[in-house]
Amino acid sequence: MTVEHFSKALRTDLAGLTALASDVNAMAGQIEAALDLIENMKGRLIVTGLGKSGHVGAKLAATFTSTGTPAYFLHPAEASHGDLGMVQAEDVILALSWSGETAELSDVLAYAKRRRVPLVALTSDASGTLACAATVALVLPKVREACPHNLAPTTSTLLQLAAGDALAVALLQRKGFGPDSFHAFHPGGSLGSALRRVEEIMHEADKLPLVESGAAVVVAINELSARGFGIVGITDGGRLLGVITDGDVRRYLERMSGATMQEALHDARADAVMTVSSVTLQPDTMAGEALSVLQERRISAAFVLDDEQRPIGLITMLRLLNRGTA
Numbered sequence: 001m002t003v004e005h006f007s008k009a010l011r012t013d014l015a016g017l018t019a020l021a022s023d024v025n026a027m028a029g030q031i032e033a034a035l036d037l038i039e040n041m042k043g044r045l046i047v048t049g050l051g052k053s054g055h056v057g058a059k060l061a062a063t064f065t066s067t068g069t070p071a072y073f074l075h076p077a078e079a080s081h082g083d084l085g086m087v088q089a090e091d092v093i094l095a096l097s098w099s100g101e102t103a104e105l106s107d108v109l110a111y112a113k114r115r116r117v118p119l120v121a122l123t124s125d126a127s128g129t130l131a132c133a134a135t136v137a138l139v140l141p142k143v144r145e146a147c148p149h150n151l152a153p154t155t156s157t158l159l160q161l162a163a164g165d166a167l168a169v170a171l172l173q174r175k176g177f178g179p180d181s182f183h184a185f186h187p188g189g190s191l192g193s194a195l196r197r198v199e200e201i202m203h204e205a206d207k208l209p210l211v212e213s214g215a216a217v218v219v220a221i222n223e224l225s226a227r228g229f230g231i232v233g234i235t236d237g238g239r240l241l242g243v244i245t246d247g248d249v250r251r252y253l254e255r256m257s258g259a260t261m262q263e264a265l266h267d268a269r270a271d272a273v274m275t276v277s278s279v280t281l282q283p284d285t286m287a288g289e290a291l292s293v294l295q296e297r298r299i300s301a302a303f304v305l306d307d308e309q310r311p312i313g314l315i316t317m318l319r320l321l322n323r324g325t326a
Contacts, residue, residue: 009146016143016155033136034120043090045071052153053096060164067172076104093119098156100128109133199283202313213271220270231301234274242274
């Protein structure tokens with residue numbers, strides 16, 4: 001029975017999100033107006049709300065900030081005791097109130113009107129105090145709460161969160177906020193590691209396992225063993241022609257089982273053993289993308305090439321994982 005309650009709550013939340021998604025076309029004008037205000041502001045986005053809406057607002061302020069829109073959460077109670085001083089005419093206020101009648105927001109609304117600070121409302125009541133005071137009102141569909149008594153803010157806060165996140169994502173795309181921007185704003189943790197370029201973490205030129213194409217197979221095998229990367233690059237004039245891996249060596253020795261050691265290791269050339277169409281990476285490939293490529297191709301290492309196809313680095317699965325890429 002408990003699992004059924006859990007499932008029913010999820011279905012109620014899903015119904016709420018579906019209703020919000022269905023209203024987007026009808027809200028298109030207000031959404032564009034809100035995005036225009038926030039994108040073109042000279043100051044910061046001041047997010048405010050009380051109770052559960054306040055908790056959602058604090059999270060949204062963090063999301064906006066981390067995606068290129070400077071934001072700050074203003075607690076409405078603290079606003080009435082001096083914190084309104086942080087709100088400037090160049091800012092935009094994003095106020096959250098499901099009912100639209102949160103009394104503690106009254107001073108914020110009055111201040112916004114007096115100082116002509118644009119205000120975007122996120123509410124469910126088009127005729128409520130908040131919506132009427134707003135420059136732009138984003139009116140969310142009135143939905144039933146997942147709470148069985150239809151009292152505890154559950155689905156309503158989910159809709160506020162979803163709508164706020166959607167605004168942040170739309171702004172991100174408007175501003176062309178890409179992976180490089182994410183890296184600048186998220187230098188730590190697994191996200192920061194995944195957004196680093198491979199050139200920042202690769203094994204560099206002085207450690208690369210490389211042999212010339214005319215070298216004997218035994219020279220390539222010795223380099224393979226000495227470097228311990230499980231791969232050696234075969235070059236011609238500095239350009240990468242192919243690679244030899246531990247697997248290539250095993251398969252080659254199986255084919256040459258009837259040959260003498262002299263024939264198999266000393267007379268044969270490395271370019272006769274190499275894999276030509278090897279996986280390579282560019283220096284600006286993101287670490288997360290590199291890890292995905294290695295996993296999909298089921299290989300443990302790949303050379304990093306410059307524009308002239310010369311090896312300038314080597315990235316390995318172990319290197320990526322040790323640097324926190326996930």
